[in-house]
Amino acid sequence: xxxxxxxxxxxxxxxxxxxxxxxxxxxxxxxxxxxxxxxxxxxxxxxxxxxxxxxxxxxxxxxxxxxxxxxxxxxxxxxxxxxxxxxxxxxxxxxxxxxxxxxxx
Amino acid sequence: xxxxxxxxxxxxxxxxxxxxxxxxxxxxxxxxxxxxxxxxxxxxxxxxxxxxxxxxxxxxxxxxxxxxxxxxxxxxxxxxxxxxxxxxxxxxxxxxxxxxxxxxxxxxxxxxxxxxxxxxxxxxxxxxxxxxxxxxxxxxxxxxxxxxxxxxxxxxxxxxxxxxxxxxxxxxxxxxxxxxxxxxxxxxxxxxxxxxxxxxxxxxxxxxxxxxxxxxxxxxxxxxxxxxxxxxxxxxxxxxxxxxxxxxxxxxxxxxxxxxxxxxxxxxxxxxxxxxxxxxxxxxxxxxxxxxxxxxxxxxxxxxxxxxxxxxxxxxxxxxxxxxxxxxxxxxxxxxxxxxxxxxxxxxxxxxxxxxxxxxxxxxxxxxxxxxxxxxxxxxxxxxxxxxxxxxxxxxxxxxxxxxxxxxxxxxxxxxxxxxxxxxxxxxxxxxxxxxxxxxxxxxxxxxxxxxxxxxxxxxxxxxxxxxxxxxxxxxxxxxxxxxxxxx
Numbered sequence: 001x002x003x004x005x006x007x008x009x010x011x012x013x014x015x016x017x018x019x020x021x022x023x024x025x026x027x028x029x030x031x032x033x034x035x036x037x038x039x040x041x042x043x044x045x046x047x048x049x050x051x052x053x054x055x056x057x058x059x060x061x062x063x064x065x066x067x068x069x070x071x072x073x074x075x076x077x078x079x080x081x082x083x084x085x086x087x088x089x090x091x092x093x094x095x096x097x098x099x100x101x102x103x104x105x
Numbered sequence: 106x107x108x109x110x111x112x113x114x115x116x117x118x119x120x121x122x123x124x125x126x127x128x129x130x131x132x133x134x135x136x137x138x139x140x141x142x143x144x145x146x147x148x149x150x151x152x153x154x155x156x157x158x159x160x161x162x163x164x165x166x167x168x169x170x171x172x173x174x175x176x177x178x179x180x181x182x183x184x185x186x187x188x189x190x191x192x193x194x195x196x197x198x199x200x201x202x203x204x205x206x207x208x209x210x211x212x213x214x215x216x217x218x219x220x221x222x223x224x225x226x227x228x229x230x231x232x233x234x235x236x237x238x239x240x241x242x243x244x245x246x247x248x249x250x251x252x253x254x255x256x257x258x259x260x261x262x263x264x265x266x267x268x269x270x271x272x273x274x275x276x277x278x279x280x281x282x283x284x285x286x287x288x289x290x291x292x293x294x295x296x297x298x299x300x301x302x303x304x305x306x307x308x309x310x311x312x313x314x315x316x317x318x319x320x321x322x323x324x325x326x327x328x329x330x331x332x333x334x335x336x337x338x339x340x341x342x343x344x345x346x347x348x349x350x351x352x353x354x355x356x357x358x359x360x361x362x363x364x365x366x367x368x369x370x371x372x373x374x375x376x377x378x379x380x381x382x383x384x385x386x387x388x389x390x391x392x393x394x395x396x397x398x399x400x401x402x403x404x405x406x407x408x409x410x411x412x413x414x415x416x417x418x419x420x421x422x423x424x425x426x427x428x429x430x431x432x433x434x435x436x437x438x439x440x441x442x443x444x445x446x447x448x449x450x451x452x453x454x455x456x457x458x459x460x461x462x463x464x465x466x467x468x469x470x471x472x473x474x475x476x477x478x479x480x481x482x483x484x485x486x487x488x489x490x491x492x493x494x495x496x497x498x499x500x501x502x503x504x505x506x507x508x509x510x511x512x513x514x515x516x517x518x519x520x521x522x523x524x525x526x527x528x529x530x531x532x533x534x535x536x537x538x539x540x541x542x543x544x545x546x547x548x549x550x551x552x553x554x555x556x557x558x559x560x561x562x563x564x565x566x567x568x569x570x571x572x573x574x575x576x577x578x579x580x581x582x583x584x585x586x587x588x589x590x591x592x593x
Contacts, residue, residue: 003511004511004512004513004552007478007511007552007554008480008550008552010471010478011430011431011469011478011479011480011552012430012431013431013469014469014470014471014472014478015469015470015472016429016430016465016466016468016469017351017354017464017465017467017468017469017470017477017479018354018465018470019351019352019353019354019464020562021352023353023354023355026353037573041577044577044580045580076581079581083574083577083578083581084574086573086577087570087571087573087574087577088566088570090569090570090573091565091566091567091568091569091570091571091573092566092570094528094566094569095352095528095565095566095569098353098527098528099350099352099353099355102407102461103527104348104350104352104353104355104357104461105350105352105353105526105527105528105565
């Protein structure tokens with residue numbers, strides 16, 4: 001077991017701590033990731049039932065186009081992908097946000 | 106008393122069985138002992154120089170003796186050879202019933218030949234040893250303290266000549282023990298006073314004194330009553346929390362302190378008018394503490410200072426630039442604190458002081474072992490103050506493993522626990538060390554080594570991501586529930 005003197009020497013000799021992500025970039029990362037999370041969340045929330053587009057009452061010339069809508073498929077692969085991606089980006093974004101505002105987690 | 110030296114229990118037990126082996130009165134002779142006591146408030150610094158002569162070839166272990174009362178008040182004990190910086194190994198043998206004293210052995214750097222001599226300097230810092238006398242003082246009155254000690258320095262060896270000097274910080278010495286009827290071991294005046302220094306001795310040909318007979322028949326008690334126009338500070342409780350963040354590359358240190366002015370208690374009530382007028386005329390109350398200046402580490406930022414009522418704005422921080430880890434540093438950030446009210450004698454004040462600093466100034470990574478090594482300062486020195494109870498908590502990143510800690514001196518108690526804070530799932534390992542009676546000599550660094558696997562860093566983002574995902578799952582389910590009253 002190392003004694004105090006040897007640990008003291010080791011502490012002086014080893015290179016200084018360096019984080020995986022530079023601290024100066026964290027505010028920008030937080031902004032980008034949380035913006036992306038917000039956008040994906042918006043996209044997720046504006047899903048339209050698949051039947052409504054093919055519905056007889058849907059008039060393609062008069063009704064507004066469903067461009068930004070996430071189709072609500074029977075097998076929700078796309079919805080799951082969007083939700084998962086938004087969650088992961090949000091996870092990292094929130095951690096970066098906490099560090100940006102001074103709560104060093 | 107904290108033990109910066111090794112406590113050798115087996116030898117202590119041996120010493121109880123064979124006291125003659127411990128009280129090695131035949132190896133050395135003290136040709137001279139000079140004890141200098143620098144009187145102060147909360148702290149008293151005692152320097153004892155032993156001029157020792159070896160009476161046997163190969164003598165290397167010198168035994169020191171402290172009386173019971175002296176041992177209780179000793180917070181720091183260190184031995185060196187005069188003129189050298191290296192401290193000598195010290196072992197504590199504990200209480201010797203035959204000697205009626207606490208014994209320590211000092212290992213000299215080189216064994217002495219017959220009749221060879223050396224000078225051993227023993228530094229002691231005593232705490233809670235002076236007391237205000239009178240115990241109460243009015244707001245405008247001065248403050249005086251009393252210090253009591255034994256006349257003779259105890260030693261298991263014969264002493265050719267011995268003297269004790271007491272130096273008062275103020276030339277105004279009200280009284281001191283004069284030893285009028287005492288003429289043992291001296292033909293001259295047993296005590297002399299010159300300015301602020303009182304000298305007891307010289308006393309000649311003192312036999313081995315670390316025994317009950319000498320203490321009962323020859324030992325005398327001396328006291329000095331002196332003026333001390335400074336506040337006597339004690340930190341009755343210090344709780345330091347050092348939190349390490351790898352994501353933020355930050356070290357946050359937060360101190361919760363309770364300050365106590367242990368000087369003469371305020372007699373009567375506090376008069377704000379008298380306080381303001383005394384400041385106006387440049388004659389503030391001598392035992393009052395109006396403000397505090399702390400030397401904090403270089404490179405700190407985002408300092409905060411608050412108490413029970415909230416933020417205390419009467420503070421000022423002058424930051425020093427960051428100093429790389431391991432570099433020689435003479436710079437400190439200066440924090441000037443002004444409590445909400447002046448601290449009069451007997452008063453207390455509790456506050457919290459904290460700051461952030463870059464983790465790179467304190468931590469490093471050893472590629473060979475894969476461990477992080479971090480150095481955490483034990484405490485912030487408050488000039489002239491003693492810390493009665495200290496609890497230092499070092500909070501490591503979540504998921505840290507292979508934790509080991511190396512304090513500069515052994516704690517009274519240590520424990521490992523789990524600390525839960527923002528975005529934690531399993532909590533963070535925390536090392537807690539307990540100390541008592543810390544002085545400026547105890548301002549060292551606690552080193553901690555630990556490993557943090559990469560997966561542990563992902564714990565927090567995944568925890569938050571899971572929370573987001575659960576919200577999305579609720580939304581996913583809600584979108585598929587038809588809540589229309591009339592279905593087409």
